[in-house]
Amino acid sequence: MLAVRAAVRAVVRAVVRAVVRVRQGRSASLACRRDARGQEMKPEAKRVLPSRAACAHPPCSFVRHIYHFGCLRSHRGTRKRRDSATSMRQPMRSIRQWWSAQKLQSRFMAITGAGLVLIAAGGVAAVGELESRGIEQRLETLSRNEMASMHALVLGVMERRISDRDNVAIDVFNKWFEQRNKDYPGRLWSVWSPQVTAYMHRTAPGRAAKRPRDAMDEAALRTGKTVAGFVDGAYRYSFPIVLGVTAGADQTICRACHGAGMGIKDGQTIAVFSSSLPAAAEFARLRANLLAIGAGGFVAVAVLMLAIRMVFVRVISRRLNRMNGAMLRLAEGDRTVVIPPHEHDDEIGAMASALEVFKAHAEEAARLTVEKERAQQRREQRRAVIEQETAAFGVSVSRIMQALLASADMMRRAAETMDKAAGGVQRHASETATNAAAVFGNLDAVSASVTAITASFGEISTALDTTATMAHQVSSQADANQRTMQDLADAVTQIGAVLQIIGDVAARTNLLALNATIEAARAGEAGRGFAVVAGEVKALATQTSSATQQIETEIAMVRQAASAAAGAMHAVDESIGRIDDAAGEIARTLSRQAAATEGVAHNVQAVTAATDRTAHAMEAVAGDAAEANHVSQEVLLVAAEVRRLADELQGEVARFLAAVSDDAQLTAPGQAA
Incomplete structure (x- = not known):
């Protein structure tokens, strides 16, 4: 570590x-910079x-x-x-x-190299950490075993302390301790607590006190817990002996010796056994191994970097250089350049695809330029054609306008003739108006009769509305009957469910009663404990009573539903009676309508006579209408001629507008371009 x-x-x-x-x-050199205008920038904070x-x-x-x-x-x-x-x-x-x-390749290699170096360093650190922990664990195990052996020997000496008046066991322990320090790869020593030191000073003043050698001994004495760790290149292990806590330190002999004689209480430290094992050599070997591993790792990183660089140059750099050359040629206007093939679906392949699209767009732009020049030539030709068409259009319009003036004179003369014919039509129209007055008088009587018929129809409509209302009531009552019957069915269903509950309760009641009887017979006087079973029987009986009451309630609902159904049926009967009355009223209304119809027939006869007189007057009107028809034919001929001329004029105008429109369409792209 x-x-x-x-x-x-x-x-x-x-x-x-x-x-x-x-x-x-x-x-x-970079402490102070200047901006683009030469002003000195403020130093940073x-x-x-x-x-x-x-x-x-x-x-x-x-x-x-x-x-x-x-x-x-x-x-x-x-x-x-x-x-x-x-x-x-x-x-x-x-x-x-x-x-x-830096170029892309340099950046990639720098990032990759840094990552590989970090990975190698992390691996070396992980190996060093594991090896350090292994060394520490091995030294700790060795120290713990040595302290356990020493503690066991001390316990053996303490057991013979009372019978050993000459302290032979203590002398043997001291000699073993000295020999063990020679054989042990490190050092072993013991430390007295302050109470033991004071006691030994009183009883054996010539004996040297065993005091703490470092902070770890002091920590073990102070806390009463084992303290271990590396100190100055050595592994230290301090094992305290605590009265009443450490195994073997809770014996009577220990309490009598250290408690009564030295004033040490339970939980206080008696002494500390310490061990120190040198670790510098092992860590030196570990450092050498780590340096070797690190050197090998750096060599591997260097080799791997060279391999990555070769792959990068082969897979990326060459393809990018070819792509860059193609883009430069396209930028110079060379549309014959061949785009490097893109066999891989990677970013460079996407760049090649985009470059192909760019090349296609450049070719399309060149083609559009040629088309623009051709369109300009077509516009010039069209402009000359439009000028010729405009001159011809002026001549045609002048000729058509003269013909329209002549047709207008003919239509004026035809209009005068139609005016004379209209006078005759007016006289005969007066006679027709007189006869029409008589017809209107008869029509008044017809109107009165029709009014009576309308009133009869109103009564019929009212009667029919009443009939419809009655039918609606019958339908409503039928719906009520249906709902009532549905309620009756639901009530019956609930009664069945309640009966099922009653059956289950009765079965459980019988079973519990049987169990209570059997248990009471077995228990004898102790059968009083089966009061729980009796209580359950009582609860089930209560549930049975509740279910019975629910059945009665449901039966009452069934009865009410039956009564409601009877009332609904009675209402249906009453509605049917009212429908019959309405039908009688309809019959009477139809009788009155028949009488009114007879009056209408009489008035119709009078209208027929007046119509006959009107027919004679209309014959005279027909003669005048024939004359007017002849004049109308002339007017139609003139109108047809005018229409033809108008169509011709419209065609000329349309042709002219089409030519102008084509020119506008040809001119617009050029202006837009």
Whole structure:
């Protein structure tokens, strides 16, 4: 673990020093810039990095040093404050400009190389972490086993303490302890608690006190818990003996010796057994292995970078260069250029497809230019044709207008003749008007008769409305009967469900009663405990009574539904009676209508006579109409001639407008272009 931390710290420190040198070297030339108009820009605000006092990271947190330059510099003791943020931001801006100026291949290789280096460094760090943990676990196991052996030997000595008046067991333990320190790969020692030290000072003043050697011994004495860790390249392990807590320290002999004699209470530390195993050699081997792995990883990264560069040049760079050459030729107007084939469906293939579209659009633009020139020629030719058509159109319009004037004179003379014929028609129309007056008088009588018929029809309509209302009532009553019968069916269904409940309750009641009887017979006097069964029987009986009441309620609902059905049927009978009355009223109304119809017939006869007289007058009107018809024929001929001339004029105008429209269509694209 220490080797990994040291290696990572060395790498990070080297990187930080390089970055700081680059920033300090460029800060002098880039501290102040000028804009496009030559005005001096304001220096950027200063930013002070955090000091060591403000750093909350412990020295062992080497991973966090990567993200906190201030902490890293403070742990080394060589960190200096920056004067301003300009010395940091301006080099970063220069780096961004340099990065923007690099080619795609250089960027890709830089990013790929950085990623591979990070992966290799992460792998080395992971291996170092695992190996460090393995070393620490192995040293911890060795130390724990040694402390357990020492503790077991101490317990054996304590068991013989009372009978061993000459302290033979203690001498054997001390000799074993000295020999074990020679055979042990590290060092072993023990530490007395303050109470033991004071006691030994009183009883054996010439014996040297066993005091704590470092902070780990003090922590074990103070907390009464095992403390382990690396200190100055060695693995330290301190195992406290706590009175009444540690295994074997809760014996009577321990309490009598250390409790009564030394004043140590339960939960207080008696002594601490400590071990120190050197770990520098193992971590040196680990660092050597990590350096070898790192070197191999960097060699592998270099080889892989070369392979990636070859693949990049073969797969991307060459294709991009060919694509760039084709685009330059297209930009120069060379439409005969051949677009490189795109066998792969990747981004470069998409660029080739887009370049083909661009080439097609360029060819289309050239074709449109040729079409534009041809359209301009057609417009010039059309303009000459329009000028000729306009001159011919003026001559045709003059001739047609003269013919229209002559036709207008003919129509005027025909109109005078039609005026004379209209006078005769007017006289005969007077006689027709007199006869029409007589017809109108008879029509008044007919109107009165029709009024009576209309009134009769109104009564018939009222009677029919009444009949319809009665029919609607009959339908409503039928619906009520249907709902009533449905309610009756629902009630019967519910009665069946309630009866099912009653059957289930009765079955359970019988079963519970039987169980209660059997259990009571078995229990004898103890049968009182079956009161629960009797209570269940009572509850079921109550449920049976409730179900019976529900049945009675449902039966009452059935009765009410039957009564409602009877009332509905009675209402149907009454509605049918009213329908019969309405039918009688309709019959009487029809009788009155027949009488009114006879009056209408009499009046119709009078109208017939008046119509006969009107017919004679209309004969005279027919003669005048014949004359008017002859004149109308002449007028029609004149109108036909006028229509023909108008059609001819319309055709000339349409032809002229079509020619003008074609010219406008040809001119518009040229103007738009």
